[in-house]
Amino acid sequence: MPEVNDYRLRKVFGLAGKTAVITGASSGIGTAVASLFLAAGARLALTATTPKKLEATVARLHTEGKQTEDVFGVPTDISQESQVIAFFDQVATRYGRVDILVNCAGIFPVVPFFQSSVELWDRVHEINTRGTYLCIREALRKMLIDDQGGAIVAVSSLAAKRSMIFGHAHYGSSKAGVNMLVRTVALEYADKNIRANAVMPGTIRTAGLTAAIEEHKISSNIGPTKDLSRFPMGRIGHADEVASACLFLASPAASFITGECLVVDGGLSLS
Structure with missing residues (x-):
């Protein structure tokens, strides 16, 4: 068998010397992205709204990385403009520049249309769409600043293009907005070598999904002992699999890809 060319793989998929900002980094997909990007050689600037969970994530990543100064976190509400500006200023002060943004922060309430409210609608869009815009x-x-380009990856959702369960009006529309935001940025800044793409996960096993199932009694076949026949691959996804897609889009391997919304759903959208 031919030997694996580690140097070539690192050159194509590695992030050595790059600074990656990851939002929503204290749980689920955000934590998986942070761990994988650190393994790929990136310096990490993490944010989330839960200080204790963010602190625990940073501490765990310090044990995974070679140098503790390669990871730091700042609690931030990405729907608040002043907080987002202050956070990115801290990143620039610490690391010099921003090479990569992976926006994982978001909320996932599931409420039937007429049981929802204007307040909930506004909050979902404040975080999922406005927050993505600000970041x-x-x-x-x-x-x-230095005309060296960059890569932006927004974690959207399959719900942006397909209604899978009841109660997704606010969530799905917020993620559809994220998709168009990414495409617009991709077009406007392609000549600056800044790429912008989105990842659209299907059903992914995370603590957030479990909480939504328990809180809202979602009657969809996504529990660990439920019928998985509607999933072509016979299972739901894992956060690490979404993180891998984010790494691909952020890395030199995707250097000629911009304005795309990559579906990561195990074929669910085909069924």
């Missing part, structure tokens, strides 16, 4: 805007500011 992309501030990342772009830092990327444009």
Whole structure:
């Protein structure tokens, strides 16, 4: 068998010397992205709204990395403009620039249409869409300073293009907005070598999904002992699998890909 060319793989998929900002990093997909990007050689700037969980994530990543100064976290509500600006300023002060943004932060309430409220609608869009906009805007500011390009990855959702369960009106529409935001940024900044793409996960086993199932009694076949026949691969996804897609889009392996929304759903959208 031919030997694995580690140097070539590191050159294509590695992130050595890159600074990656990851939002929603204290749980689920965000934590998986942080761990994988650290393994790929990136310096990490993490944020989440839960200080204790973020602190625990940073501490765990310090045990995984070679140097503790390669990871730091700042609690931030990405729907608040002043907090987002302050966070990105801290990143630039510490690391010099921003090379990569992976926006994983978001909320996933499941409420039937007429049981919802304007307040819930606003909150979902404040975090999922406005928050993504603010983070992309501030990342772009830092990327444009030295004209070295960059990569933006937004974690969207299959719900942006397909209604899978009841109670997704606010969530699905917020993620559809994320998709168009990414495409617009991709077009406007392609000539600056800044790529923008989205990942659209299907059903992924995370603590957030489990909480939504328990809180809202979702009657969909996504529990560990439920019928998985509607999933072509016979199972639901894992956060690490979404993180791998994010790494691909953020790495040199995707250097000629921008404005795309990559579905990561195990074929669910085909069924």
